[in-house]
Amino acid sequence: MQLDRIDRKILSVLQREARITNQALAARVDLSPSSCLNRVKKLESAGVIGPYLAVLDLPKLCRSVTVIATVSLKDPSSESFRMFEAALKEIPEVVECDTVSGVFDFFLRIVAPDMVRYNQIVDRLFDLIPGKVNMSSHVVLEQGKPFRGFPLNELLEE
Amino acid sequence: MQLDRIDRKILSVLQREARITNQALAARVDLSPSSCLNRVKKLESAGVIGPYLAVLDLPKLCRSVTVIATVSLKDPSSESFRMFEAALKEIPEVVECDTVSGVFDFFLRIVAPDMVRYNQIVDRLFDLIPGKVNMSSHVVLEQGKPFRGFPLNELLEE
DNA sequence: AACAATACCGAATTTTATTTTGAGAACTGC
């Protein structure tokens, strides 16, 4: 799919203001509402635009603990990897998982109500692949810069 | 602010379907549209609901490199911390930053067009606090579980 | 230049958001 300047502007606006009305969006990118809607629909069905999320302020909601965990599997077979990844997807508290290259295999972000519950989750992970997981936990003290979208200006320069 | 069962359901729906219409949301949580809208407005102005984001499929948009970097500051003064954090906020490619406890001080997520640009960003970070930053880069091979909201069921159980 | 394909605009229609209103429940203070 080929994106022009207007598409990029649409993405860059929607990325940060997902609930903007189509009219307002159209005005921002200098299009009529109907054309604008066409483009958004096209971007959605092409999968360029994925889900729309509302970011919640977790501290305001409840007490919670966020931990970033580094993981290395001692058995580096691709089967172990798939098993581990599949297990992660079943644990709702594991809210994010990246496979990386280097000394670690995974970075996880885990959100739990408290440390007791966090430990239970970690135990569950160890049980899954016994004696083969190397894990290190890092409690998040402050989210200095929360994710608010990709730097499209820097990425799509042409 | 006190949240009841309905508020929690609203949050849990909005978190994953931010562009749902107010009518549909009202139907989901068994409320009239006006009452539902009142609650959403209240949650927004209380700051419980933050920004609404559209998740973009970056690989479909352009070639890019995502790196998770661990950072330790050799000078652990609070001033160094603030300087470093402030610097990060000025770099658009640093899309996320968490302050953590333990052997590392920060986890960064950095998105760049390619490795050359990534290195330039890292250099910039080193220049800011010369000789005092310990950094380790981990290229993301696959985003196994992208962030899609918090596990409210697990966090808000009562 | 002629053609096909695509994209745009603006008006009409449908759907949705928002405001207003009033009825009922919960809470307060006498």
Add this chain to the structure above:
DNA sequence: GCAGTTCTCAAAATAAAATTCGGTATTGTT
């Protein structure tokens, strides 16, 4: 216990927005 107050919610009315559609312009191709 019982007015008076406040709060919440639902229903209806109004305002705004989304969506559709026909016609026109634009772009790219031969």
